Amino acid sequence: MSNTESSKNTELTRRKFLGTAAASAGLAIAPGVLLFRVAQAKPAAQAVTSKVRWGMLIDSTKCSTGCNDCVTACKTEHHLEGHNRPETDVQWIRKLKVTDKQTGHVMSLPMMCQHCENPPCVDVCPTGASFKRADGIVLVDRHICIGCRYCMMACPYKARSFEHEEVDDQAVSAPRGKGTVEACTMCVYRVDRDKQPACVEACSEAEHGAMLFGDLNDPESEISKRLAEYGGKQIRADLGLNTGVRYQGI
Amino acid sequence: MKKANFVEIEGRSAGYLALLGFLGIFILAALGSTLYMEHNGHHVTGMTNQIVWGMPHVFAVFLIVAASGALNIASISSVFHKTAYKPLARLSGLLALALLVGGLMVLVLDLGRPDRLIIAMTKYNFRSIFAWNMILYNGFFLIVGIYIWTMMQRNLNKYTKYAGFAAFIWRLTLTTGTGSIFGFLVAREAYDSAIMAPMFIVMSFSFGLAIFLLVLMAAYNWTGRPLGDVIFTTLKNLLGVFVAGALYFVIVQHLTNIYAAGHIGVEEFILLNGGIYTKLFWIGQVLLGSLIPLALLYHPTWGKSRRLAGVAAALIIMGGMAQMYVIIIGGQAYPLELFPGMQVQSSFFDGMVNHYAPSLPEIMLGLGGMATAMITVALAIKVLRFLPESLADEVVDPHHH
Numbered sequence: 001m002s003n004t005e006s007s008k009n010t011e012l013t014r015r016k017f018l019g020t021a022a023a024s025a026g027l028a029i030a031p032g033v034l035l036f037r038v039a040q041a042k043p044a045a046q047a048v049t050s051k052v053r054w055g056m057l058i059d060s061t062k063c064s065t066g067c068n069d070c071v072t073a074c075k076t077e078h079h080l081e082g083h084n085r086p087e088t089d090v091q092w093i094r095k096l097k098v099t100d101k102q103t104g105h106v107m108s109l110p111m112m113c114q115h116c117e118n119p120p121c122v123d124v125c126p127t128g129a130s131f132k133r134a135d136g137i138v139l140v141d142r143h144i145c146i147g148c149r150y151c152m153m154a155c156p157y158k159a160r161s162f163e164h165e166e167v168d169d170q171a172v173s174a175p176r177g178k179g180t181v182e183a184c185t186m187c188v189y190r191v192d193r194d195k196q197p198a199c200v201e202a203c204s205e206a207e208h209g210a211m212l213f214g215d216l217n218d219p220e221s222e223i224s225k226r227l228a229e230y231g232g233k234q235i236r237a238d239l240g241l242n243t244g245v246r247y248q249g250i
Numbered sequence: 251m252k253k254a255n256f257v258e259i260e261g262r263s264a265g266y267l268a269l270l271g272f273l274g275i276f277i278l279a280a281l282g283s284t285l286y287m288e289h290n291g292h293h294v295t296g297m298t299n300q301i302v303w304g305m306p307h308v309f310a311v312f313l314i315v316a317a318s319g320a321l322n323i324a325s326i327s328s329v330f331h332k333t334a335y336k337p338l339a340r341l342s343g344l345l346a347l348a349l350l351v352g353g354l355m356v357l358v359l360d361l362g363r364p365d366r367l368i369i370a371m372t373k374y375n376f377r378s379i380f381a382w383n384m385i386l387y388n389g390f391f392l393i394v395g396i397y398i399w400t401m402m403q404r405n406l407n408k409y410t411k412y413a414g415f416a417a418f419i420w421r422l423t424l425t426t427g428t429g430s431i432f433g434f435l436v437a438r439e440a441y442d443s444a445i446m447a448p449m450f451i452v453m454s455f456s457f458g459l460a461i462f463l464l465v466l467m468a469a470y471n472w473t474g475r476p477l478g479d480v481i482f483t484t485l486k487n488l489l490g491v492f493v494a495g496a497l498y499f500v501i502v503q504h505l506t507n508i509y510a511a512g513h514i515g516v517e518e519f520i521l522l523n524g525g526i527y528t529k530l531f532w533i534g535q536v537l538l539g540s541l542i543p544l545a546l547l548y549h550p551t552w553g554k555s556r557r558l559a560g561v562a563a564a565l566i567i568m569g570g571m572a573q574m575y576v577i578i579i580g581g582q583a584y585p586l587e588l589f590p591g592m593q594v595q596s597s598f599f600d601g602m603v604n605h606y607a608p609s610l611p612e613i614m615l616g617l618g619g620m621a622t623a624m625i626t627v628a629l630a631i632k633v634l635r636f637l638p639e640s641l642a643d644e645v646v647d648p649h650h651h
Contacts, residue, residue: 083293085293086597086599087298087299087300087599087605088292088293088298088299089299090299091299091597091598094596094597094598094600095596095597096588096594096595096596096600097594097595097596098588098589098592098593098594098595099592099593099594099595100591100592100593101591101592101593102591111588111596111600120435120436120437122375122377123377123378124377124378124379124380124434124435125375125378125380126370126374126375126378126380126381126384127369127370127373127374127375127381128373128374128375144366144369144373145362145363145366146361146362146363146364146366146367146369146370147361147362147363147366148361148362148370148380149302149303149362150378150380150431152299152302153302153303153435153438153582154435154436154437155437156436156437156586156588157586157588158299158300158586158588158598158600161299162292162297162299162302162362163291163362164291164292164293164297164298164299165290165291165293166291178291178362179288179291179292179361179362179363180362180363181362235588235589236437236588239436239437250589
């Protein structure tokens with residue numbers, strides 16, 4: 001009998017303790033949660049919607065051959081330090097120099113994941129690790145990527161890299177791992193907090209203004225207006241992938 | 251015609267044990283190579299972000315293609331009712347399974363994360379031809395397993411023709427899937443063609459039978475069992491037909507590509523100025539892998555020599571490996587065309603012919619896959635009744651006197 005009583009008492013004390021603990025924890029966290037909600041345009045609990053389609057417009061006439069600002073920003077943002085092995089080091093964004101063999105005309109532009117509406121990498125991925133978010137951003141789920149590299153075979157833009165070595169010093173926002181495939185994420189965690197991708201930000205901070213980010217579905221967005229007025233081309237449009245990244249001056 | 255009497259091999263001779271030991275060394279080396287590659291990451295291999303599929307894929311795809319082809323002999327007996335092939339049907343099924351085991355082993359151990367195989371087996375993206383292939387491979391084991399079972403258990407013999415028919419349809423589908431891994435790649439000029447699937451099927455006939463013939467010769471020579479001229483000549487002549495058929499598809503594949511202006515660049519690369527790939531194509535695949543074997547198999551006097559038929563089969567296997575190398579590595583070495591007609595340069599090797607040199611661990615992994623296939627056969631014929639005691643002419647040919 002005394003046993004039951006004492007266990008009841010323990011139970012009561014435990015409940016009380018848990019109650020107090022929960023209340024104080026709640027008090028402690030509340031301001032943080034509130035602040036977080038204020039700072040964030042799209043609450044984390046709200047699902048990504050296909051009402052928006054994120055895209056980029058790149059004006060190659062404003063992109064100069066020697067400039068590497070977008071590439072540097074990407075490397076800094078995602079901690080993409082190489083091992084000085086250019087053939088196996090990852091590249092999420094790179095600069096292309098395109099010369100017309102006939103006329104000698106030279107164009108400069110950044111090349112990265114084009115965030116296709118019909119991405120071949122997503123089609124071929126056996127496990128579904130390659131996927132497209134409802135808002136058009138194409139990503140790799142690094143938890144279920146088995147490292148088969150079929151997506152790299154399928155991508156027409158050479159946008160993806162295989163992690164050939166152990167990764168240390170990862171950025172919290174860009175988890176990566178040896179033996180899996182990775183690519184431009186359009187800085188999805190920044191986009192979800194109403195910020196611009198790092199490359200676009202760097203390009204505009206340096207006042208080049210060659211890169212514009214925005215919602216292709218919103219006719220009032222800057223990117224849509226500019227596309228409506230001046231048009232924009234897709235690279236390898238013949239493949240019918242409907243890319244989220246568009247180019248002017250090519 | 252006598253009824254074939256299937257008997258296990260004794261498998262206790264020094265030669266047999268030496269064979270197992272020899273194959274075992276290659277398998278150990280393959281496992282060691284895997285550990286080395288997975289521990290350090292793929293940068294220790296010849297593979298890069300440009301050549302993402304390397305030597306392991308050359309071996310793996312070759313073995314998987316050959317696997318379905320090795321089943322042909324069984325199909326000819328069960329589906330097309332050629333009784334002369336019936337005594338060979340069990341070995342044909344066994345070799346098919348063994349080659350698939352070897353090929354898949356190489357494929358899986360080259361993954362970036364082979365430890366995640368369970369994910370590949372449980373999460374399927376049904377738009378992916380790769381995911382279909384995993385289902386096709388697993389189904390192949392099941393169906394061919396049942397097929398062999400119906401052949402071995404007397405009271406199930408009446409189901410052999412149904413199982414054989416299912417296996418035949420399945421193997422055609424499987425190789426269609428393997429060819430389509432490349433055929434469905436619209437981004438690369440070297441692939442992107444519906445002909446890949448039928449071409450892979452005819453290649454499978456040729457590679458599978460070449461391996462079958464060598465395994466058969468080895469098994470019967472080393473165990474001292476009689477292998478008559480009737481069955482040998484039939485197989486040898488059939489092999490010639492398959493080699494010619496595969497060559498025909500190669501010609502059509504390249505002619506079609508040459509005709510398309512947009513694909514002329516990659517054709518010039520493979521056929522004329524691609525360095526190692528051009529050499530492997532003309533010398534490895536066409537001359538040594540097709541034309542010389544055809545001469546050896548059909549020449550009025552050479553065609554009578556078993557030794558030369560064996561040489562022809564070995565050359566066909568080497569030619570097949572060369573063909574796989576040209577398709578898989580050559581197809582990636584040629585740069586992606588982002589801006590047709592323009593010259594593209596970058597820090598990521600755009601617009602350049604990509605460099606690849608296979609590393610030793612990759613080669614050892616591939617050879618280990620072949621050794622795994624062979625050791626599977628060697629062990630299975632010791633424990634189960636796969637091989638007829640005799641394939642002498644009077645056993646095989648109902649009209650032989």
